Amino acid sequence: MRKRMKLMVMLILLTLLSGGCADQQVQQQKIVQIACGNDFSLFLYDTGKVRAIGKNSSGQLGVGDTEDRYELTEVLLPEAVSEIGVSDDSAFALTQDGTLYTWGDNRCRQAENSAEPAVPTPIRYQIKEQEKVTQFALGWYASYGLTESDVLYGWGSKLGLVTLEDLNYEPIYQAVPLPQSRAFPIVDGKENKRYIPPKISKIDISNYTIMGIGDDGTFFGPVGENIFGAIPYTPGEIVKIAAGRLFCVLLTAEGSLYLWGDNFRGELASGDYQLRKVPLFRSFAEDPLRDVAVGPSHILALTRSGKVLAWGDNARNQLGLADRKEVLSPENIAFPEKITLIATGFHHSDALGESGKLYAFDANDYGQLMTGDQTSRDTPAVADLQSVVANPDPVIIPEFSQEVAIAATMEAFLTESGRVFTKGPGDMGTLGTATANSHEEPTYVPMSEAITQIEAGLFTFTVLTAKGEVYNWGLSQLNSLGHDHKENKWYLTPTQVPLPEKITKIRSDMYSTGALAESGNWYMWGDNTYGSLATGTKDYAAGPVKLETPVPFAELFPSRSYWLALTAEGEVYQWGTWQNKFAEEMYMPDVQTQDLKYQKIALPEKVIKAKSTAYDNFVLSATGNLYAWGFRFKQEPQIFLENVQDFVVSPRESDFLALTHDGKVYYWGYNLMEPYIPVEIHYPEIIRTVFPGEGIFYAAGEEAMYMVYDTWIQEGMKTNEFLVKVDYRYKK
Secondary structure: OHHHHHHHHHHHHHHHHHHHHHHHHHHOOOEEEEEEOOOEEEEEEOOOOEEEEEOOOOOOOOOOOOOOEEEEEEOOOOOOOOEEEEEOOEEEEEOOOOOEEEEEEOOOOOOOOOOOOEEEEEEEOOOOOOOOEEEEEEOOOEEEEEEOOOOEEEEEEHHHOOOOOOOOOOEEEEEEOOOOEOOOOEEOOEEOOOOOOOOEEEEEEOOOEEEEEEOOOOEEEEEEOOOOOOOOOOOOOEEEEEEOOOEEEEEEOOOOEEEEEOOOOOOOOOOOOOOEEEEEEEOOOOOOEEEEEEOOOEEEEEEOOOOEEEEEOOOOOOOOOOOOOOEEEEEEEOOOOOEEEEEEOOOEEEEEEOOOOEEEEEOOOOOOOOOOOOOOEEEEEEEOOOOOOOOOOOOOOOOOEEEEEEEOOEEEEEEOOOOEEEEEOOOOOOOOOOOOOOEEEEEEEOOOOOEEEEEEOOOEEEEEEOOOOEEEEEEEOOOOOOOOOOOOEEEEEEEEOOOOOOEEEEEEOOOEEEEEEOOOOEEEEEOOOOOOOOOOOOOOOOOOEEOOOOOOOOEEEOOOOEEEEEOOOOOEEEEEOOHHHHOOOOOOOOOOHHHHOOEEEOOOOOEEEEEEOOOEEEEEEOOOOEEEEEOOOOOOOEEEEOOEEEEEEOOOOOEEEEEEOOOOEEEEEHHHOOOOOOEEEOOOOOEEEEEOOOOEEEEEEOOOEEEEEHHHHHHHHHHOOOOEEEOOOEOO
């Protein structure tokens, strides 16, 4: 009996121990690769399993739906994988036997050759029947797969040959030429042009080009649109290619770097902002590099001693240095131990310590840092792989909106806590989300401090922070962003405007912006073709210009070519080209000398708001009279509408809304050229605030916010059925 009982106890103990070991084995799975995308992360374990966390609007987590995940969730892959990768909101996994799985954003057919915009469940992508994939590169607009027969296939939007102005979402699926080797062996002092290059063993893709590495470390490429010129032969064995938004990095076997391309954020670690068309060599002889991880405009580098270096764009503290300043040369990130793995995405980064601890920093809106909350981290924080964000706040407009600004067809919402969300086309960089991607729903623009005001230009947004600093993003042209750019330049992330004083108020229009300092000084920047900057000339100004005003200005009201200013006493001044003086001309007139000087406008009442458009002027008096004069009106100010509380104008100055004191809304403009008179828009409740846009207007009432397209107004006048109630909550 004792022997039988002893045997049963041993069997129970063995069973418990085996179960315990199984649980322990699951917990002790090692992370072997990390891939960070646009607010989401993938983790590959030594078991071949993949887990994901974060944003999932395009199905990029691969969990079968588009619901965000605030805890690690296993990706629905049918077999073990050996490699993972991401690009923006798309992802892929490659198995050891050459099977390729893709999922996520598919608007450019980068995940699947079908019309579905999102692929939430990983699907097997068969490039060619019965042929294995040896390498895969996933780009923002296109994908490339290298098969075991050394054929390079590409599909997506023009195979990566795409610029921000030239998007084509029609799928292209075809074999493409292999990149050419940049190395030729020297024989008897001459290059051997008959040399047959080795096979490509690794490929990668930037926005515009496809590149490769040979199995002997030779650099191949690029194929595609090489916007930075020819890439010469780079000596040394290349072990990794890393491509950012508009720059490229090569890591050599010796632990050094070659960098070339855009350098506007200090991406090239050169100590300056100079673009490089020829690769710049950067040695790390004292502590050679073993890996590099590249974001859109910033870089992390892992040394062989386990240190992490960072440089480039730091507008959101994505470098983990607790300092928003751009870093032009490598700086060390403080970690409590040696690091073995690094990964960086658009808004957050991960680093794995030799102890197995995971460190994460930067944006955390979707709980992707695994710290148990949604608070961003300026410096590395220890992540908990078992963490769950309890009752996560909705990321899409989680609070009441205080203000709505509309640039062309891009919209921005400022919430009561000072957060900014944007939606619409992103091809001008106007959404401020680090990519040129569009967003159908409002998407958070990460910033480290609260925003108190937001203004819209034609393709730009400008914000004022609680500290009195000014940031903007979008398409800079004619110095419209104040960053000394005469030609077109895209700013995909918020960038600080160099202003010498603390700012209390900002005002923007199509190509110009004004900022009021605490001292009462006004600073302006933007287009000066018609004297808008009040400098007395039409000369281009490289940055913000201080206005030398004849009297203190309390407010500025910008226009395309003409500005109005308001004093504390309600007097109106103007400068720039006053087109309305040339009412019979439908084109921009030559600028006269007198147009460059401040001129006072005679009005019968005290004015509280003014606005000049291309051909007309409008001013609102303290008594509620809206005066108008110009091309469509008489040359002297006449009352256009009474009992007006406020009025707004679209960015292109072609459409208008007026809000009366009794909560009624009136429209006039492009879609009602004849007759050019106000037409009431009927809302189901009293309206308190109106917001203008290009072709779209918002009106906020006591209970809801409403949207109306200007092109619907003529038809809607017949039925009064042209309003759309939206869920972008508003509270004033």
